Amino acid sequence: MRKTILLNNRPQGKPTVSNFEFVTEDSELTVSEGEILLEAAYVSVDPYLRGRMSDAKSYIPPFELNKPVHSGVVAKVVASKNEKFKEGDYVSGMLNWSTQQISNGEGLNKVDGSKAPLSTYLGVLGMTGLTAYLGLNEIGKPQAGETIVVSGAAGAVGSVVGQIAKILGLKVIGIAGTDEKIDMLKDKFGFDAGINYNTSKDINADLKKLAPNGVDIYFDNVGGPISDAVLFNINRFARIIICGAISVYNETELPTSLSVQPFLVKNSALMQGFIVSNYAEKFPEAIQKLAGWLSEGKLTYTETIVEGFDNIPSAFIDLFEGKNKGKMIVKI
Amino acid sequence: MRKTILLNNRPQGKPTVSNFEFVTEDSELTVSEGEILLEAAYVSVDPYLRGRMSDAKSYIPPFELNKPVHSGVVAKVVASKNEKFKEGDYVSGMLNWSTQQISNGEGLNKVDGSKAPLSTYLGVLGMTGLTAYLGLNEIGKPQAGETIVVSGAAGAVGSVVGQIAKILGLKVIGIAGTDEKIDMLKDKFGFDAGINYNTSKDINADLKKLAPNGVDIYFDNVGGPISDAVLFNINRFARIIICGAISVYNETELPTSLSVQPFLVKNSALMQGFIVSNYAEKFPEAIQKLAGWLSEGKLTYTETIVEGFDNIPSAFIDLFEGKNKGKMIVKI
Structure with missing residues (x-):
């Protein structure tokens, strides 16, 4: 049967x-x-x-x-x-x-x-890890010393993004929905800081404290008001990687949010959507990197x-x- | 005095x-x-x-x-x-x-x-022409046969963008605010079609008719509801060049609009803001091109x-x- x-x-x-x-x-x-x-x-x-x-x-x-x-x-x-x-x-x-x-x-x-x-x-060795690795590298073009914010940070993709960013020498701030998840981001995945969006009174203000030099890369798994708050903190030439929009998948009406265009013009910033299959030719290289980090214990999940x-x-x-x-x- | x-x-x-x-x-x-x-x-x-x-x-x-x-x-x-x-x-x-x-x-x-x-x-030989040329080429990466939509098309930058796109072999649709401007786009600047946003009952539907194969490049001078309508028509791997947001410059509250993130994910599309000085090292090459087209009569203003x-x-x-x-x- x-x-x-x-x-x-x-x-x-x-x-x-x-x-x-x-x-x-x-x-x-x-x-x-x-x-x-x-x-x-x-x-x-x-x-x-x-x-x-x-x-x-x-x-x-x-x-x-x-x-x-x-x-x-x-x-x-x-x-x-x-x-x-x-x-x-x-x-x-x-x-x-x-x-x-x-x-x-x-x-x-x-x-x-x-x-x-x-x-x-x-x-981590499948679509999740590939999405994290290729979205971050192909669109985010991370540089050591930069600051990245990851939303949906305790999720499958987000937790891998943050770890790769740490391996590459970035400052990593994660946004997630419970204190337990924030603790996990910091203790297990090595994030520098976390914001609990359910208890934060002002995500924008929290980010200003945690990322006083602004945000160079935003790996966006959620969309919606969390992403609006990040927009206020992006730096000139920021890269915003649009990986998902879980906050709006269930909306029956098309959602509205803060207009991004003025922020993008003001900061000469980039926003790019993707699906992992766009980078299929880079899968072998990515898997090799991920498997290497996994076996060296640099990457956990x-x-x-x-x-x-x-x-x-x-x-x-x-x-x-x-x-x-x-x-x-x-x-x- | x-x-x-x-x-x-x-x-x-x-x-x-x-x-x-x-x-x-x-x-x-x-x-x-x-x-x-x-x-x-x-x-x-x-x-x-x-x-x-x-x-x-x-x-x-x-x-x-x-x-x-x-x-x-x-x-x-x-x-x-x-x-x-x-x-x-x-x-x-x-x-x-x-x-x-x-x-x-x-x-x-x-x-x-x-x-x-x-x-x-x-x-056309100053910031206006440079903004049009460099925004279109550096971000838009136009390919002959593609379709571009230009908002603020009768404006200084927009009218040059459309003409360059025609020179490069694209189908060009302009959006402007009077029938007189639309006539000018087609008769003087050689645009393929135009939409008067003040009299159009449904810009989205008009675009579907004028660009049945979808929109590959959107040169956005305005932001706001016009840009929302274009979003419904973008193709996979579309490039959206954010040059200005005249519709929101005078807003006293931060404007909201249709969330762009779901459209960008769905289409693996790019949205990039810029100011022309980002490409200062390309000014001489751009001026040379523009002056050449101007003297050949391919570009008018x-x-x-x-x-x-x-x-x-x-x-x-x-x-x-x-x-x-x-x-x-x-x-x-």
Whole structure:
């Protein structure tokens, strides 16, 4: 018996479990020539998936209704008629939210659980780490001695961004939503300072104290009022990396905020959106760097691992309540 | 007798003549060793000056109160004790709003009225042309066949941007505020199409019709709701050049608008503010290009020339009513 999760209807505002439908099938899957049969081991849930659940007007390409949702998955090859993969291999790639599925192997990479835990291939050695490394380096062009602010800093991407920035010699300030997360940023990830946006009376004023020389790079995972506050502190030639906008993914109306244009003109500042696949040709170099830092102990990570296929939707929904620390992963 | 215009008090909202004070002095100016005596010939009034009239919170560096306002000026050397300049030379540079003044020559460039009309050194061969050329090329990185939208298109910078884009093989759509300006964009400057934002019922929908393949470059002179409408039409990897924000210069509260971050993430788009002096090392190359196109007749320009030193403040104020076509210049 295998289970699959379909997008049943498009979320209005915050997603709920009723947006998803579980389908159970008993028929055996047939492996044709060139194909492999996969059994899901770890499933990644990520804020950006919310965008793809909306219709075409907001984020493209949207997921289709009544079709399986897909995301980053580490899966075990349980049968193979494809010479590139053998039974027992583990692979990572964009796969359906299904306990079992057939693939022709395209877009899948073999991963080695003896070199690093399998879940890291969805996190620090997967899209999460690549997003952090490539967004920071390709757009942020960090220089030792500069100051960076990271929002969503305790999240999967944010915590890696801050650590890489420290390795590169920057002053790193993280913004997150609980004191526990702020402590983790400083104690575990080596951030220089943190701001709890839920208890701060004035994020702008706090930043002025923590970054008296201004902000050179802002790695923006959230958008909204937190990003507005950072704008008041950017330096001339600042680089603002727009990685995500979790604060607005669930808005049903298009959100408004402080006009950024006057700040960008005044400071000759840059704001650049990206998705990690823009830099696909740099993946090997980035993975090599990240794996090196990981094995040297310069880079660490936090995972929130939820157990059980049935809990994928609720784990996804919990992202929008900030219930995860670091990468949110469901172990099947 | 010489006259000087001081900033008397900071505009609240739209500037008025009462923000300025005229001072008349009878004393002779003394030319010391290394100095020159200048007589203003043409004075440039520009939207960005409004920003500098505000206090430090909004645009820096602000003009000082009870000090002369300054902007681009073409002046005649009427006495010289500086070997680089002789009587009868014309120079351009940032100079005070004064009928006569002393300078040590720093930052001044000699200009030649026999090669091009003196006023063009404040326009198409001056900061205006440089802003258009360098903003478009350095940030926009235009490619033949792409589509560009220019707001403030009938203004001094906008009309040059559109013409350069046509020379480079782009499809050019201008946004301006009267039908007469739209006709000028198409008939005089060779734009492919124009949108009158005052009569358009839906700029977003008009753009969808005029740019069915989407917008690759947006040269933004205005900010505000016009720019919001363009955002809905940007393509993947779009470049948005933030040159000015005339729609918000006079706002007394910080303006809000559609959040740009979701659009930038979705399209991997870039938004970059600049001032022309960032690219000072490219001025000679740019001037050469512009002067070449001008003499070949590929580039033309419009000036609105107001006569009389006393009319400088009102000419400046008229910018915010869109009363100028092309570069607004006061002839002394």
